[in-house]
Amino acid sequence: MNTKHPLSGFDRAELRGLVEEVSSGRRKLHDLPAELSASQSASVRREWLQQHAGISLQNIGCSTMDLDAARCENLIGAIQVPVGVVGPLRVHGEYVAAHEQIYAPLATTEGALIASVARGCRALRDAGGVAVRVDDVGMTRAPVFRSEGIEQSRRFLAWIRDHEAEIRVVAEGTSRFLRLLEIKPQCVANTIFLRFRFSSGDAMGMNMVTIACEKVIKELITPATGVPCVALSGNYCTDKKPAAVNFTEGRGKRISAEILLSSEVLEKCLKTNAAALCEVQYRKNLLGSIMAGSLGFNSHFANIVAAYFLATGQDAAHVVEGSLGITCIEARDNGAVYASIYMPSVPLATVGGGTALSTPREALSMLGALPDPKRPGSAVHRLGEILGALVLAGELSVLSAIASNHLASAHQQLGRPAGA
Numbered sequence: 001m002n003t004k005h006p007l008s009g010f011d012r013a014e015l016r017g018l019v020e021e022v023s024s025g026r027r028k029l030h031d032l033p034a035e036l037s038a039s040q041s042a043s044v045r046r047e048w049l050q051q052h053a054g055i056s057l058q059n060i061g062c063s064t065m066d067l068d069a070a071r072c073e074n075l076i077g078a079i080q081v082p083v084g085v086v087g088p089l090r091v092h093g094e095y096v097a098a099h100e101q102i103y104a105p106l107a108t109t110e111g112a113l114i115a116s117v118a119r120g121c122r123a124l125r126d127a128g129g130v131a132v133r134v135d136d137v138g139m140t141r142a143p144v145f146r147s148e149g150i151e152q153s154r155r156f157l158a159w160i161r162d163h164e165a166e167i168r169v170v171a172e173g174t175s176r177f178l179r180l181l182e183i184k185p186q187c188v189a190n191t192i193f194l195r196f197r198f199s200s201g202d203a204m205g206m207n208m209v210t211i212a213c214e215k216v217i218k219e220l221i222t223p224a225t226g227v228p229c230v231a232l233s234g235n236y237c238t239d240k241k242p243a244a245v246n247f248t249e250g251r252g253k254r255i256s257a258e259i260l261l262s263s264e265v266l267e268k269c270l271k272t273n274a275a276a277l278c279e280v281q282y283r284k285n286l287l288g289s290i291m292a293g294s295l296g297f298n299s300h301f302a303n304i305v306a307a308y309f310l311a312t313g314q315d316a317a318h319v320v321e322g323s324l325g326i327t328c329i330e331a332r333d334n335g336a337v338y339a340s341i342y343m344p345s346v347p348l349a350t351v352g353g354g355t356a357l358s359t360p361r362e363a364l365s366m367l368g369a370l371p372d373p374k375r376p377g378s379a380v381h382r383l384g385e386i387l388g389a390l391v392l393a394g395e396l397s398v399l400s401a402i403a404s405n406h407l408a409s410a411h412q413q414l415g416r417p418a419g420a
Contacts, residue, residue: 018044019051029074038067042075049076066358081107081310083363084114086390089121090129093385095378096368098129104386105363106307113303113394116401120393123269124259130392132257134384136377137250138181138197139205139347141213144234145192145227153192156227157185160194163220170220171212177201177376178208184249186236192227193236195245201376204252204315204349206239240317242295247324252347253380256340257388261396263335270400274337280403281329298327299402301343304394308387312367313360315353321345327395341392348387350379 021027022044029048032041046057060077067075087103096102106114124130147153160167160183168180177200184195196216198209210232217229233239238246266272289297296302302323309316325343332338349355350364350371364370369383 015044015047019048022048023051038070038075042067042077045074046076064358069356069358071353081109083107083311083359086114086118086121086393088125089386089389089393090125091385091389092129092131093382094133095382096132096385100368102368102386102389103366104308104390105311105366106304106390107310108303108307110303113307116397117304117390117394119269120395120397121390123261123265123396124389124393126265126269127259127261130257130259130389132255132385132388134381134388135250135254136199136381137252137254137345138199139209140195140197140237140239140251141206141209141232142186142193142195142234142236142238143213143217143232144230144236145194145221146230147190147192147227149190152227153187153190156192156225157187159225160185160221163224167216167220171196171198171216174212174215175200175208177203178205178212180212193234195236195249199377202350202371202378202380203352204318204347206315206347207352240320242320242324244295246321246345247295248344251321251345252318253343253384255343255346255384255388255391257392258338258340259392259396260332261337261339266335266337266400270396270404272400272403274331274335276403277337277399278329278331280399281327284402285327285399295324298323298325298341299395299398301325301327301341301391301395304391305346305387308390311360311363312369312383313354313357313363314349315347318347321347325391327399329399339392339396341388341395343388343391346384346387348380348384350383 018027018032022029029045032044046061050057057076060079063078065078083105085103085105088101089104090098091102092098106117108114145156147156164183167183171180172178179199180196181199182197184197186193186195196209196213198205198212200208214232222229236245263274266274266277285297285299302319305322306316306319309319322343324345325341328340330338350369354360355364367383367386369379371379
């Protein structure tokens, strides 16, 4: 009678045999039998690691996630992050209607974050709802080329301008959802960058634009110009790094959100007033960021962006770009304030990558942001509108806590385990 290993779904003898092959060096961790499922391969690696390090990986091995959908090499399991919910959130958007009650999932290990964003959501709701707009700036890829010198660089750029229509046909032929929006050149003597910008429907689009650029370069640009491509990504894109070009030109989605908060909402919900809030914004978010040389003129965009990205299956490394941006707070009549956030570079997706995993799929469903084949791009715009509202909620709450000297006490109460 065969005894199945509880975590693997295949015989104990098979498991032990594969683990022994890895231990002896006859088989590498990445070189397990192709007929094994992702879960089975993960079990082999996990079992070997447990024996090798003398530890238990039981919790990493316990997951409701469909590991066969994971895009992860040398898979051993899954890490679980607590998920909280905030809301209801009232959004006046183009893809979120004002009458909807949005409850948003945020994945975080930071105490006080959920409570803080929830308080901000209440303030936005009490003020009548937040206006949010999302622009599809486009996903970028910027290959770098090497010419023989300045004159060849100029001829190269002239060829690109004259043949943009041909480039568009080849690039867009790689995906029915891809649209070439712009080719922006930048030249330093014999080094040439071409910053391709594409619309990519509900996909974040990084892989799509990379494939499109490679095809255009191999089939058109290099054969016609004789100028070699040194690297498919020349860092003028710019991907997963803080960069001025993303701040000024945008990348992915550009998100803006705004609200007018009365003195009553400020006092009753946020426990502050217009003068105190404006001063904290000016001296902390603006002057402090300038003195630090920061590209984030905000309090903590990254907190909300990271929690939202983890919950909805986004590429977590794009928090770097998503944290760029500006918070503005202006005093208005009768003790009110106008508050806004500006996020110029937010790569987002509702298809592809981590969005295909079971738990992010549930989170996207909760947000009403599952893709509609009849309306490509609508789901990701909705996802962006909700993110913009959440970021503004988080900014208002934490700035108010700072202005009223409640920040430390809130973290002491909610951010530390009992007895710590």
